[in-house]
Structure formats: structure tokens, C-alpha cells
Amino acid sequence: MAQANASDTDKVLSIADNVRRVRTRVRQAAERVGRDPLTVRLVAASKTVDAARIRAAIAAGVTILGENYLQETRQKLGQLGRAGVEWHLIGPLQRNKVRYVFDLFDMMHSLDRLELAEEINRRAERLARRLPVLLEVNIGGEASKSGWNPTGLLNDIRQLAGLPHIQVRGLMTIPPPTPQPHEARPFFRQLRQLRDRLAQEGYDGMTFDELSMGMTADYEVAIEEGATLVRVGTAIFGPRPERH
Numbered sequence: 110m111a112q113a114n115a116s117d118t119d120k121v122l123s124i125a126d127n128v129r130r131v132r133t134r135v136r137q138a139a140e141r142v143g144r145d146p147l148t149v150r151l152v153a154a155s156k157t158v159d160a161a162r163i164r165a166a167i168a169a170g171v172t173i174l175g176e177n178y179l180q181e182t183r184q185k186l187g188q189l190g191r192a193g194v195e196w197h198l199i200g201p202l203q204r205n206k207v208r209y210v211f212d213l214f215d216m217m218h219s220l221d222r223l224e225l226a227e228e229i230n231r232r233a234e235r236l237a238r239r240l241p242v243l244l245e246v247n248i249g250g251e252a253s254k255s256g257w258n259p260t261g262l263l264n265d266i267r268q269l270a271g272l273p274h275i276q277v278r279g280l281m282t283i284p285p286p287t288p289q290p291h292e293a294r295p296f297f298r299q300l301r302q303l304r305d306r307l308a309q310e311g312y313d314g315m316t317f318d319e320l321s322m323g324m325t326a327d328y329e330v331a332i333e334e335g336a337t338l339v340r341v342g343t344a345i346f347g348p349r350p351e352r353h
């Protein structure tokens with residue numbers, strides 16, 4: 110057991126180093142394109158990561174956790190409390206689970222279809238709540254990915270604007286995997302351009318300040334293209350075990 114403890118300590122120490130390294134890179138990427146680094150917030154993507162490691166990340170300065178699974182998030186909140194950080198839902202949500210979101214999450218990045226938006230609106234109204242959300246765009250048009258394609262979003266946007274209990278703050282995307290980070294740049298740029306268009310058209314009750322884009326492989330490129338929220342898991346916590 111002593112050995113397991115030693116390696117746990119090492120992991121916790123390396124998490125602190127990792128957080129520092131990622132934050133430095135975030136700042137440098139912002140500065141490269143003349144952006145204020147404070148306009149980029151780091152979301153530590155902590156799915157499958159245990160409470161001790163999450164605590165280490167928070168101690169090292171992480172202020173937002175991104176989680177994918179409701180049950181896992183509930184367990185972590187039981188162990189950590191809210192821990193003075195924001196909890197963001199970044200994974201897909203089933204319609205029959207909507208009622209659980211309000212107590213768990215401060216924001217949802219992964220609102221990916223109109224019917225889900227309508228269900229969230231209905232539930233939120235009952236609770237007298239308003240949920241901050243980002244609209245997920247399938248910018249690469251992949252069949253395997255959820256989210257609106259840009260045309261579909263432009264079609265649905267008025268209906269979304271008519272849902273007073275969801276508070277749209279911006280857009281989110283997961284681009285197709287690319288061998289090199291710079292190859293993701295056109296996707297990030299397209300998301301920003303779509304955001305600029307929506308912001309310019311202007312919709313009641315919606316703001317489009319946030320662009321959630323960029324993960325371990327490509328967050329620096331995403332920042333150069335305007336990301337305000339980067340969702341970084343592996344670069345902070347190391348490789349994830351497979352989930353079965």
C-alpha cells in the first residue's frame with residue numbers, strides 16, 4: 110500500500126505542475142493574438158477522475174470543472190461539496206434526466222437539440238430557474254456527433270429565443286479529430302464566425318460572448334481563434350482509464 114500511496118502523491122504533485130503548465134500556455138496563446146488572457150477560462154474536464162485528484166487541481170487554481178455524467182457528478186459533489194468552483198455539464202444529456210441538471214450544474218455546454226431545449230425550459234420554469242447554456246454545433250458535420258449543423262441552428266434560433274428559461278450565452282463545438290492541432294483551426298474559425306453572425310443579428314435574451322472550444326490536443330489553436338472556455342482533461346489529469 111505504501112507504494113500505491115507514493116504514486117498517488119506523485120500524481121497529485123504532477124497535477125499541480127500540469128495546471129501551471131496549461132495556464133501558462135493559455136496565457137501565451139492569448140498573448141500571441143493580442144487577447145487579454147483573463148478572457149479565457151480553463152475548464153478542467155474531470156470525467157472519471159477521482160475526488161483526490163480533483164481536489165489537487167482545485168488547490169492548484171482550477172475554478173471550473175467540466176463533467177460528463179450525472180451520477181458521477183452527484184458522487185463527486187457528495188465527496189467534495191461544490192468546493193468553491195463552478196460545475197459545468199459538457200457531455201450529452203438524455204431528455205428524461207433533465208430534472209437533475211439544475212441542482213448539479215452551473216452551466217451546460219452541451220445543449221444539442223431543440224427538443225432538449227424545450228424540456229429544459231419546461232423544467233426550469235417549474236423551478237423558477239434559468240439555466241445558462243451553450244448551443245453545441247456540429248461544425249464538422251459528422252454523422253457520429255450531436256449538435257446542430259450551422260444551417261439547422263439558424264433555422265431553430267428563433268424558437269430557442271422564445272424559451273425564456275434557458276439563457277443562451279454562446280456556442281460550443283467538438284471538431285473532428287485531426288492529426289495536427291493546426292488542422293482544427295478552420296473549424297474553430299467557423300464556429301467563431303457563426304457566433305459573430307448570431308451576435309450581430311441579435312436575439313432577445315441571448316448573448317453570444319462564450320465560445321467553448323479546444324481540448325488537450327488543440328486548446329492553444331482554439332484560443333488563437335477566440336475560445337473563451339477551453340475544456341482540458343488529459344493535459345491536467347493524465348490519460349483516462351477506459352470507461353465501460
Ligand SMILES: *Cc1c(COP(=O)(O)O)cnc(C)c1O
Nearest residue numbers: 154199324325326340341342343
Ligand atoms: C473529455 C472531454 C474533454 C477533454 O478532453 P481531453 O482531450 O482529455 O482534454 C473536453 N470536452 C469534452 C466534451 C469531453 O467530453
